[in-house]
Amino acid sequence: MVDTSLPDRLFSLEGKALLLTGASGGIGRTLAVAFARAGGTVGLNGTSVEKLEETHRQIREAGGNAVLLPENLDGVDACRRLVHNAHESLGRLDVLVNCAGINRRKPIAEVTEEDYDAIMAVNLRSLFFLSQSAHAVMKAQGGGKIINVASMTSHRGIGEVSVYGATKAAVLQLTKTMAVEWARDNIQVNSISPGFMMTPLTEVGLFGDEVKKKWILDRVALRRPGDPAELVGAALLLASDASSYMTGQDIAVDGGFLAGGSWLP
Numbered sequence: 541m542v543d544t545s546l547p548d549r550l551f552s553l554e555g556k557a558l559l560l561t562g563a564s565g566g567i568g569r570t571l572a573v574a575f576a577r578a579g580g581t582v583g584l585n586g587t588s589v590e591k592l593e594e595t596h597r598q599i600r601e602a603g604g605n606a607v608l609l610p611e612n613l614d615g616v617d618a619c620r621r622l623v624h625n626a627h628e629s630l631g632r633l634d635v636l637v638n639c640a641g642i643n644r645r646k647p648i649a650e651v652t653e654e655d656y657d658a659i660m661a662v663n664l665r666s667l668f669f670l671s672q673s674a675h676a677v678m679k680a681q682g683g684g685k686i687i688n689v690a691s692m693t694s695h696r697g698i699g700e701v702s703v704y705g706a707t708k709a710a711v712l713q714l715t716k717t718m719a720v721e722w723a724r725d726n727i728q729v730n731s732i733s734p735g736f737m738m739t740p741l742t743e744v745g746l747f748g749d750e751v752k753k754k755w756i757l758d759r760v761a762l763r764r765p766g767d768p769a770e771l772v773g774a775a776l777l778l779a780s781d782a783s784s785y786m787t788g789q790d791i792a793v794d795g796g797f798l799a800g801g802s803w804l805p
Contacts, residue, residue: 551780553580557630558779559623560584561613561670562640564591566739567689569598570768571637571775576604578776583609583626585640613640613666623673632681635779636674638667638711639689643704645745656703663707668714671729675722683726687778688715690733690790695798712790719788728787730778735794738765761796 558575562568564586575582576599584606586592592608599606607629611622627633642662644655671686678684692698693705694712711731718729736756738747747753747765757763774791777783792798 550782551578551776553578553635553776553780556580556634556779557626557632558582558635558637559609559626559630559633559674560637560639561622561666562586562689563595564588565639566741567734567737567768567771568639569595571639571771572606573598573602573604574769574772574775575635575637575779576606577602578780580604580635580779581630582606583630585609585611585613585622585626587612613670614661616665616669619666619669620673623670623677627677633674633677633684635685635687636670637687637689637775637779638670640666641689641691641704641707643701645700647700648702651703659703659707663704664710664714667711671714671718675718675725675727678727679722679725685779685783686718686727686729687775688729688731690715690731692733692735692792692794692797694731694733694790695792715790716788723787728778728783730783730786730788731790732771732774732778733790733792733794733798734768734771735766735792735797736760737768737771739768759797759801760794761799761802764795766793766795 553575558580560572560582563572563584572582572595584592584595589610596606609626611618613619640662642659688711690711691708693701694708715729715731771793774793
């Protein structure tokens with residue numbers, strides 16, 4: 541039974557064990573620190589040990605707990621090994637956050653087979669098999685939560701991100717299918733669709749390009765990029781008991797991008 545007597549307990553992750561992929565990126569690092577601040581112990585996954593150690597350092601400074609779980613998610617065996625190692629290191633697995641993702645911005649005509657396979661492997665295949673492995677662990681312990689990180693390209697076609705967009709659209713459908721299949725095991729599966737966030741990567745690739753920057757800001761109702769910290773509220777909702785009756789849902793944290801547009805200045 542969910543305790544609604546104290547709101548801070550409703551959103552608490554005290555005693556929870558979480559596995560977060562992409563924990564060295566701008567969004568992943570922000571979420572990892574927030575989860576630890578909320579009381580969770582976070583398994584930090586990424587490919588760069590140096591970057592994971594920086595995330596770990598920030599969590600320690602915040603008074604939180606985390607363990608490093610570096611792994612390149614380039615194959616099914618690696619995904620299964622990561623979930624196994626997380627379960628062994630953390631003692632249980634309450635929440636899986638599939639945040640790892642890559643993108644290569646190219647027109648469709650220039651996408652190579654290697655581009656296609658690399659993006660598919662990280663954004664879709666790893667998410668599928670990490671979730672499959674986590675399901676077995678969570679089912680055995682009586683339940684859990686899976687949070688998939690989707691995208692604006694899950695909802696809208698945007699030029700030069702064809703393969704990325706295809707993977708992120710698939711993430712929404714997988715979220716619904718997993719939610720339906722695994723509800724009987726007390727596992728809630730939801731997703732977050734970040735809007736155009738200012739991160740070290742987008743600062744150059746998107747907002748460093750004046751044409752792309754203008755296109756984005758003209759279409760975002762709040763007329764500014766988002767900060768990764770503005771994803772924390774939605775992430776804590778989906779990771780905590782506060783979302784015990786939510787499953788198969790997507791939360792867009794997008795500054796109003798998907799709401800529509802206006803010709804008013």
